[in-house]
Amino acid sequence: MDLNESAEEQAFRLEVRAFVRDQLPVEIRDKVLKFQHLEKSDYVTWHRILGARGWGAPTWPKEYGGTGWSGVQRVIFEQECMEAGAPRLLAAVNMIGPILMRYGTPEQQAYFLPKTRDMDIVWCQGYSEPGAGSDLASLRTRAERQGDHYVVNGQKIWTSLSLWADWVFALVRTSSEGKPQEGISFLLIDLNTPGITRRPIRMINGSMEFTEVFFDNVNVPASNLVHEKNKGWSVAKHLLVHERSAQADIGLCKRMLRRLKEVATTCLKRGRPLIEDQRFRDQVVRVEMDLLAHEWTLLRVLSMIANKRDPGPETFVLKLGATAIVQKASELLMECAGPDALPYVAEALHEGWQGDLPNALEIHTLAANYFDWRRISIYGGTSEVTKGIMSKMILGL
Numbered sequence: 001m002d003l004n005e006s007a008e009e010q011a012f013r014l015e016v017r018a019f020v021r022d023q024l025p026v027e028i029r030d031k032v033l034k035f036q037h038l039e040k041s042d043y044v045t046w047h048r049i050l051g052a053r054g055w056g057a058p059t060w061p062k063e064y065g066g067t068g069w070s071g072v073q074r075v076i077f078e079q080e081c082m083e084a085g086a087p088r089l090l091a092a093v094n095m096i097g098p099i100l101m102r103y104g105t106p107e108q109q110a111y112f113l114p115k116t117r118d119m120d121i122v123w124c125q126g127y128s129e130p131g132a133g134s135d136l137a138s139l140r141t142r143a144e145r146q147g148d149h150y151v152v153n154g155q156k157i158w159t160s161l162s163l164w165a166d167w168v169f170a171l172v173r174t175s176s177e178g179k180p181q182e183g184i185s186f187l188l189i190d191l192n193t194p195g196i197t198r199r200p201i202r203m204i205n206g207s208m209e210f211t212e213v214f215f216d217n218v219n220v221p222a223s224n225l226v227h228e229k230n231k232g233w234s235v236a237k238h239l240l241v242h243e244r245s246a247q248a249d250i251g252l253c254k255r256m257l258r259r260l261k262e263v264a265t266t267c268l269k270r271g272r273p274l275i276e277d278q279r280f281r282d283q284v285v286r287v288e289m290d291l292l293a294h295e296w297t298l299l300r301v302l303s304m305i306a307n308k309r310d311p312g313p314e315t316f317v318l319k320l321g322a323t324a325i326v327q328k329a330s331e332l333l334m335e336c337a338g339p340d341a342l343p344y345v346a347e348a349l350h351e352g353w354q355g356d357l358p359n360a361l362e363i364h365t366l367a368a369n370y371f372d373w374r375r376i377s378i379y380g381g382t383s384e385v386t387k388g389i390m391s392k393m394i395l396g397l
């Protein structure tokens with residue numbers, strides 16, 4: 001197992017770095033680096049810039065219009081983009097793309113894949129429901145076959161970015177027979193179909209990223225079923241593997257550490273920069289060491305995948321590692337600012353806000369960001385549930 005970057009990989013890193021430096025619009029970069037809210041247009045603009053370079057679908061194989069990159073190249077790309085202040089690619093491209101490649105009909109692939117890659121269609125994920133989060137198989141949104149349509153009734157919740165989305169890929173109940181997992185199907189639903197209502201949920205940092213989505217006698221063509229009826233659980237599980245493998249978030253962790261060091265260098269304690277305080281510096285060093293270990297774990301996982309070995313529980317460690325680093329860094333950032341971090345100025349997260357700030361903008365986004373980062377231990381599987389799955393895998397239960 002050679003964990004060093006090859007000459008080609010180093011050259012690729014420099015190529016990505018130069019591209020992001022030259023092509024990423026400054027106003028988008030500034031918002032990202034200040035941890036402010038982004039608009040849909042910011043994501044679309046960046047995505048289309050990448051698309052023009054042939055990098056719009058970094059995880060897709062070449063035959064479907066992707067980059068055909070190796071795992072290491074994808075990590076380098078994500079890292080360089082995140083560190084330089086580029087917006088994340090909207091996650092659904094990496095989720096629904098591989099699903100359609102594996103389970104979609106030729107018609108579904110031909111229609112949806114190019115539009116998804118080019119962001120002509122923005123997707124959201126309709127899995128969770130009130131009462132069906134960790135225990136996803138207990139979902140109750142029903143789809144009944146009537147002629148050449150399914151009629152969908154029910155409710156989804158915590159649907160990220162659904163106000164921006166055109167389509168939702170949803171898990172629906174098509175049978176109540178047998179085990180709950182055996183009566184679930186995977187449907188593609190146009191969000192502009194009559195009978196769909198999206199109701200925003202305001203988040204703790206003031207953003208409206210989530211919605212509840214209500215389905216009231218919504219007609220969905222039967223041709224929008226992916227894979228077989230009642231076989232949606234295997235599709236859902238396949239998709240979660242793609243969701244998890246993207247969660248190492250090395251670039252984000254590095255940016256958080258860099259921000260922590262910057263703020264700790266500017267914030268003073270008894271007239272001296274906080275970073276010079278031995279006890280505080282020890283905690284920063286601890287985060288940096290955890291980040292190094294996290295990065296090596298990711299490289300080990302990639303090496304296993306490249307050698308056709310199943311990474312097993314290590315994939316789950318990646319999500320837990322990123323969670324620990326990001327949340328610890330955000331806690332230390334709050335400590336840096338001390339009482340100055342307490343005013344909760346959600347408005348400071350909006351570009352161009354001209355309120356009266358007694359301190360630097362960075363300080364006024366800290367509290368909102370600190371609360372916002374609690375989310376990372378919930379989405380894509382909570383930390384508790386992730387640890388439960390890992391322990392079963394390791395102990396063979």
Ligand SMILES: Cc1cc2nc3c(=O)[nH]c(=O)nc-3n(C[C@H](O)[C@H](O)[C@H](O)COP(=O)(O)OP(=O)(O)OC[C@H]3O[C@@H](n4cnc5c(N)ncnc54)[C@H](O)[C@@H]3O)c2cc1C
Pocket residue numbers: 124125126127128129131132133134135157158159160161375376378379380381382383384385388
């Ligand atoms: C930022 C964010 C974005 C999201 N985006 C989407 C999206 O786009 N689409 C979508 O469908 N969903 C989305 N979700 C929802 C997310 O998948 C669920 O919140 C998550 O699965 C947890 O489900 P729940 O909220 O119902 O909590 P619950 O499952 O009710 O869990 C509540 C608590 O109980 C604990 N718990 C539950 N079961 C166990 C167990 N077996 N062992 C130990 N502890 C347990 C949990 O860890 C948690 O602390 C998003 C969530 C967040 C925070």
